[in-house]
Amino acid sequence: MAEDARKKTFWERLIQIDRRVIYLIIALAMILPFFFQMGLPIPVTKEVKDIYDHIEALTPNDVVILSADFDPSVSPELLPMFDALFRHCLKKDVKTIAMSLYIQGPGLIAPIIQEAAKDYQKVNGVDYVFMPWIYGYTLVVMDMMEDLKATFPTDYYGTRIEDIPIVKKIENYEDYDLIVCFTGSSSYAWWLLYAHEPYGVPMATGVTAVSAADIYPYIQSGQYIGMLGGLKGAAEYETLINEKRMATMGMEAQNWAHIVIILFIIIGNIGYMAIARKK
Amino acid sequence: MLWKKQIPLAITFIMGLILGIQYFVPSSTSDWVFDEYRTWGIIIGLFGSVLAYISFYRAHGMRIKKKAPAWPFSVVAIAMSLAMAFVGFAFGREENTVFMNMYTYILVPIEGTMFSLLAFYISSAAYRAFRARSAQATALLVAAVIVMLGRVPLGEQISFWHKLWPALPTFTDIANWILNVPNMAAKRGMGLGIGLGIMMLSLKIVLGIERSYMGSGE
Numbered sequence: 144m145a146e147d148a149r150k151k152t153f154w155e156r157l158i159q160i161d162r163r164v165i166y167l168i169i170a171l172a173m174i175l176p177f178f179f180q181m182g183l184p185i186p187v188t189k190e191v192k193d194i195y196d197h198i199e200a201l202t203p204n205d206v207v208i209l210s211a212d213f214d215p216s217v218s219p220e221l222l223p224m225f226d227a228l229f230r231h232c233l234k235k236d237v238k239t240i241a242m243s244l245y246i247q248g249p250g251l252i253a254p255i256i257q258e259a260a261k262d263y264q265k266v267n268g269v270d271y272v273f274m275p276w277i278y279g280y281t282l283v284v285m286d287m288m289e290d291l292k293a294t295f296p297t298d299y300y301g302t303r304i305e306d307i308p309i310v311k312k313i314e315n316y317e318d319y320d321l322i323v324c325f326t327g328s329s330s331y332a333w334w335l336l337y338a339h340e341p342y343g344v345p346m347a348t349g350v351t352a353v354s355a356a357d358i359y360p361y362i363q364s365g366q367y368i369g370m371l372g373g374l375k376g377a378a379e380y381e382t383l384i385n386e387k388r389m390a391t392m393g394m395e396a397q398n399w400a401h402i403v404i405i406l407f408i409i410i411g412n413i414g415y416m417a418i419a420r421k422k
Numbered sequence: 423m424l425w426k427k428q429i430p431l432a433i434t435f436i437m438g439l440i441l442g443i444q445y446f447v448p449s450s451t452s453d454w455v456f457d458e459y460r461t462w463g464i465i466i467g468l469f470g471s472v473l474a475y476i477s478f479y480r481a482h483g484m485r486i487k488k489k490a491p492a493w494p495f496s497v498v499a500i501a502m503s504l505a506m507a508f509v510g511f512a513f514g515r516e517e518n519t520v521f522m523n524m525y526t527y528i529l530v531p532i533e534g535t536m537f538s539l540l541a542f543y544i545s546s547a548a549y550r551a552f553r554a555r556s557a558q559a560t561a562l563l564v565a566a567v568i569v570m571l572g573r574v575p576l577g578e579q580i581s582f583w584h585k586l587w588p589a590l591p592t593f594t595d596i597a598n599w600i601l602n603v604p605n606m607a608a609k610r611g612m613g614l615g616i617g618l619g620i621m622m623l624s625l626k627i628v629l630g631i632e633r634s635y636m637g638s639g640e
Binding site (some may be wrong): 144160165166169170173181183184185186187189214215216217218247251252253270272279280282285286289300352355356357359362363373377394397398400401402403404405406407410412416 | 457459463464467469471482517522525526528529531532533534536537539540541544545546548549550552553554555563566567569571573574575576577578592594598600602605606609610613
């Protein structure tokens with residue numbers, strides 16, 4: 144074994160870096176930026192700006208549904224998006240319905256909602272409403288389009304829907320002015336199929352970076368007004384609402400992680416080409 | 423055979439036909455059918471959840487009984503599911519209860535950690551797999567690097583040529599073009615193919631040609 148190692152040339156070593164070394168360097172590249180921030184400006188893409196502009200144009204009588212359709216595994220990417228949009232809605236005084244089609248969703252967004260409501264001095268049931276998880280996935284979407292109050296008999300805290308002031312004038316799809324689905328799976332398609340297509344409710348979505356490439360055809364066709372893709376999408380939205388929070392901080396780590404991966408790819412290719420040339 | 427084969431096939435065929443007619447023929451009867459479907463869908467789905475629990479306990483119970491490889495994990499799975507259910511029923515599920523603390527401080531970090539491990543695997547895999555072996559592989563490699571640079575703020579900052587000649591695109595602009603043009607063309611083609619495939623499969627299920635969902639292996 145030791146003899147084999149001695150026989151390896153420099154170029155061979157370059158293409159056979161131990162994976163534990165790669166893991167260590169990646170870990171450092173992601174941890175250190177939290178202590179040494181560069182504070183680089185985050186350019187805003189059209190897909191994100193379009194969602195911001197749509198919410199900016201809404202009035203206090205308009206209704207926005209924010210559906211956190213994800214579980215904890217993807218929450219580092221999607222929670223900052225939900226946080227940024229929820230804050231924007233509170234700032235604009237639009238009626239906001241926070242909900243989740245996934246059973247683990249409400250537990251994730253509850254602290255985010257409470258913190259934002261405290262910061263903006265808003266009250267559940269008056270300025271926004273937080274709905275509980277109801278079994279049914281696509282069936283919940285269909286039910287909500289027909290009758291919101293029949294779908295959710297109470298809010299997340301157990302208050303009867305008839306006693307919640309904000310939903311008194313909200314009946315069905317005709318009252319919804321925007322639906323934003325945050326997801327790490329294909330639930331964006333559920334809303335598209337059962338809310339946008341039959342009822343024409345405007346839609347946008349926030350997805351993980353790996354899913355972002357799937358959404359572009361729907362944006363070009365006009366089915367989605369925009370998209371937040373991965374942590375960068377959330378950071379762009381934080382830039383727009385002028386609140387540097389979780390996503391902006393996370394972008395520092397993502398910045399260096401991408402650079403390190405690119406450097407490893409370049410190193411691997413230099414070694415590969417040098418060996419190929421010798422042969 | 424009648425209960426396991428003919429009746430499920432008949433239910434699938436009749437329901438497929440009814441919902442197909444309901445969708446394409448708008449009327450008050452269609453609305454009534456749709457309302458009933460939504461109500462029954464939720465009821466059937468909830469009973470399906472009960473079956474899922476039975477299946478979960480049976481599968482893990484068998485692993486423990488047979489001392490299958492890594493069977494202690496099955497003990498943990500069963501114990502944790504029972505513990506969560508017990509604390510949820512016994513002490514409630516409101517904020518600051520044992521249930522919510524277990525969810526927030528055990529389940530959320532565990533799932534987040536599992537997903538974040540991808541960053542390490544992707545880094546190692548990219549280093550080993552992204553090699554300029556052919557023209558196609560080189561195109562993929564260059565596109566990947568540009569998109570990775572375009573997705574972080576540093577990509578914009580190191581696009582020095584854009585500062586000299588503002589008409590030239592930055593890494594962010596090129597990454598957006600890659601996602602909006604070649605990526606979208608490929609995705610649209612795949613989307614059409616998948617859509618047609620779903621239509622065909624749905625038709626085969628309704629007509630009883632595709633029967634693997636019944637677990638018969640046919």
